[in-house]
Amino acid sequence: MIQTIKNNLEEIQMKALGESAITVQFGAEISPSINKKVKALASKLQHESFSGFIECTPAFASVTVFYDPFIVKQAYGEKAKTSFQIVHAILERMLEVLVEEEESKPRIVEIPVCYGNDFGPDLDFVAAHNNLSVDEVIHLHASAEYPVYMIGFAPGFPYLGGLSEKIHAPRRPSPRTSIPAGSVGIAGSQTGVYPISTPGGWQLIGRTPMALFRPDRDQPSVLSAGDIVKFIPITKEEYDQYQERWQ
C-alpha cells in the first residue's frame, strides 16, 4: 500500500552547501523511518525536478540538492529573491507531502571477508577501543545483516546500517592516502566496503576479494540501496582462491 508522509517542516533542517547546493537533513541517526523520507524526496526530485536542478545525493538521513544558481534565477527570476531562497521554497513545498517508495523484497548479497592482519590494519584499534578481543569484533561484524542505505563516497561504495553498537569506532585522525580495493571499514555507527583504491579515513578491519564496482557493466555498482549484506568470514587461503576464480 502506498503511504504518504506528512512532514513537520520545523523538524527538517535545510542548509546551504555553498551557493550551488542545499542539504535537507531529516535527522542525525541511522533509522529506517528517516531513510524512507530520504528516498521519498530523492524520488520526487527525479520525477518533478525544477529548472536549474542538476542532481541530488541521498544519504542516510539527508538529501543534498545540487543546482545551478544562474539557471534558477533566470527561470524563476523574482528580483528580490536569491536562488537559495527560490530553491529553499521549492523544496519546502515538495516536503509538505512525500509519497513513500514501495519496497520490494530485499536481495541478500553475501560478501566474503578475510578479517585482520594486513587486510585489517585497524582491527586491533577497533577491538581495543571497545574493550573486546579481535575475535569478538569479527564475530559481531560477521553475524549481523546490514541493509544498504545508500551508495556513496566512491563508485559502488555501500553505506550499511545495522552495525552493532559494541563495535562503533571513530574515523581515523587523518585519512590514509591510499586504501586497497575491497577494504572493509567502520566509521562511527557505519560500516562499508571500499570498491576501488582511494584515499579514505575509515578504520579498516578486513578485505573482500569481491569486486563491488564493475565499470564495464550497465549497472556498475553490484549493490544498490535496499539490498541486505551479510559478511562471511574467510581465511587468507580462501581469499586467494576467490581472487583467482574471479579474475
Add this chain to the structure above:
Amino acid sequence: MSVQIIRPGLLATIQDLGRYGFQQYGVVVGGAMDSLSLRLANVLVGNEEGEAAIEVTMMGTSLQFNEDTLISITGGDLNPVIDGNPVPLWRPIFVQKNTVLSFTGCKVGCRAYVAVAGGFSIPNVMNSKSTYIRGEIGGFKGRALQEGDLIPLGEENSFSRKIKKVLQSKLEQRSFASVDWYVPFERYVNKSVVRVLKGTEFEKFSESAQKQFFEQEFQITPQSDRMGYRLSGASLGLKQPFELLSEAVANGTIQVPSDGNPIVLLADRQTTGGYPRIGQIAAADLPVIAQMKPGDCVRFQEISLYEAEQLYMEREKEIKQIRTALLLKKWSFE
C-alpha cells in the same frame, strides 16, 4: 584528424565539465579542476563550453597535431612553446600539420587546458568524457594519457572553420598563427586568497579554530591531487569530538579530520563524507585553488551566501558576454 601524445609529462588527462547525475551511485563527478579555463578554451575555438579538452598538469607534456588544427590554451601559464617560440594563452591559435606543442614549466598556476576545434571524438561514459583515473572510467581508455596515444578529433563547425581559415592566412614563416587580442581571464588564476562560506559544521569548531581558519595562512602539502588538497598550518580543533553520519560533499568543501589539518575537496572528490566541514569555497574561486600547487600558501576570506551567489552570477554573465562577442565577431581575426 588526431592529436598524438609525444610525452605525457607529469599528468595529462582528458576532462570536460564532469559526470553529473550519478552521484547517487557513488560515481565521482570529476571533470576539469579549473572549469572556468576549460569553458573559455572551448569558447575560443567555437566549441560548446562543456566539450572535452586536455588538462595538462605542471610540465613535461608534448602534443603533436597531425593535421592543420584550431586550438586554444587557457588556465595556468605552463610556458607552452612551438619550435622554441612561446605560444600565447587565452586566444584562438592555428597550428600547422605536424606541429609539436610542448609545456616546458610552471610560470603561473599549474594546470593548462588545450581545446581543439571539434573536440575529441571519444566515447561518453555516463554522459561525460572526463577521465576518472581511480575508477578507470572515461577519457582515453579510462587512464592518464601516455606516449603514443592517438586521440581522434571531432568535426569542426562552420564558425571554427572560418576562424581557422583567417588565421591560416597569417602564418608567414611560422608553424602557428594567432591574434593580438585575448580574453582577460588570467587574473583569476594567479591569486592566493580564496573566498569561502562558513561550512555546515563551522559552529562546532572551537572559537580559536574559527578565528584561525580565516586569519592564518595554510600551505598546500605534497599529499595533494585532483581529489583534494591536504593543507598544513594551524591545527583546527572541535569544541567537542563527535562522529557525523556521512552526507554529500561538494567541489570546494573544506573538511577537517580530527588531526586538525584541513582537506580541500576538489574535482575528483568523493560524493559523500563524514569529517566535519569548516568551510565551502565559493564556486567563483574554485579556479583559484585549482591553479595552486603543493608548496603554495592560501588564505581563506569569509564571504556570505549572498555574496557567493552574486559572484556566481557575475562570472556566468561574463562568460556569456565573451561568447556573444566572439559569435558576433566583435573581435577581429584579420
